[in-house]
Amino acid sequence: SQTIHQWPATLVQPVGSPLSLECTVEGTSNPNLYWYRQAAGRGLQLLFYSVGIGQISSEVPQNLSASRPQDRQFILSSKKLLLSDSGFYLCAWSTLRTGWYEQYFGPGTRLTVT
Amino acid sequence: RKEVEQDPGPFNVPEGATVAFNCTYSNSASQSFFWYRQDCRKEPKLLMSVYSSGNEDGRFTAQLNRASQYISLLIRDSKLSDSATYLCVVNAGGTSYGKLTFGQGTILTVHP
Numbered sequence: 001s002q003t004i005h006q007w008p009a010t011l012v013q014p015v016g017s018p019l020s021l022e023c024t025v026e027g028t029s030n031p032n033l034y035w036y037r038q039a040a041g042r043g044l045q046l047l048f049y050s051v052g053i054g055q056i057s058s059e060v061p062q063n064l065s066a067s068r069p070q071d072r073q074f075i076l077s078s079k080k081l082l083l084s085d086s087g088f089y090l091c092a093w094s095t096l097r098t099g100w101y102e103q104y105f106g107p108g109t110r111l112t113v114t
Numbered sequence: 115r116k117e118v119e120q121d122p123g124p125f126n127v128p129e130g131a132t133v134a135f136n137c138t139y140s141n142s143a144s145q146s147f148f149w150y151r152q153d154c155r156k157e158p159k160l161l162m163s164v165y166s167s168g169n170e171d172g173r174f175t176a177q178l179n180r181a182s183q184y185i186s187l188l189i190r191d192s193k194l195s196d197s198a199t200y201l202c203v204v205n206a207g208g209t210s211y212g213k214l215t216f217g218q219g220t221i222l223t224v225h226p
Binding site for chain 2: 034043059088090101102103104106108
């Protein structure tokens with residue numbers, strides 16, 4: 001069965017510090033991978049998606065970046081965090097399954113920028 | 115107009131009640147439709163996909179009306195454990211690589 005891991009679970013970082021969040025998927029190959037952010041009381045916003053190693057598409061201009069160094073590894077980074085980067089960061093994966101793109105989410109990282 | 119719109123609620127219902135959530139979407143090219151549930155401070159979890167002919171999974175029934183660009187979720191015999199936020203989700207289809215657009219969610223509280 002497929003599982004998705006994210007770490008860390010919670011993070012408190014000062015403004016201007018760097019960020020690195022990691023997501024790994026097990027039990028599937030060549031998944032599509034996604035990074036979402038959910039601000040407090042808000043809906044999910046798609047930040048990046050990837051259809052393969054080294055292939056990253058950005059949905060929203062921001063000071064964040066993403067990388068996919070391995071098939072089942074997706075990393076979200078920032079060189080300098082802003083207060084507005086606080087939120088719940090969720091990684092998700094999907095594969096083509098009977099024609100539908102059902103996405104499955106990791107447990108998330110709750111980031112507070114102080 | 116938002117791409118996916120839901121009544122935010124909250125819906126407060128007693129155990130055993132039937133409750134219905136509605137959702138509209140703006141992209142007529144959308145091909146895939148889902149309902150997710152999200153518990154407080156947790157990740158969203160897929161509840162069910164929504165098929166053109168409508169589908170049922172136990173106490174949950176989903177309907178799709180492509181002409182009206184409308185999706186619904188019916189929960190029968192509500193349980194306390196059904197309390198959560200229900201997210202209406204739409205995929206744009208085509209070459210969108212599985213990108214999903216999420217509604218803001220409808221909050222459901224089931225009380226004894």
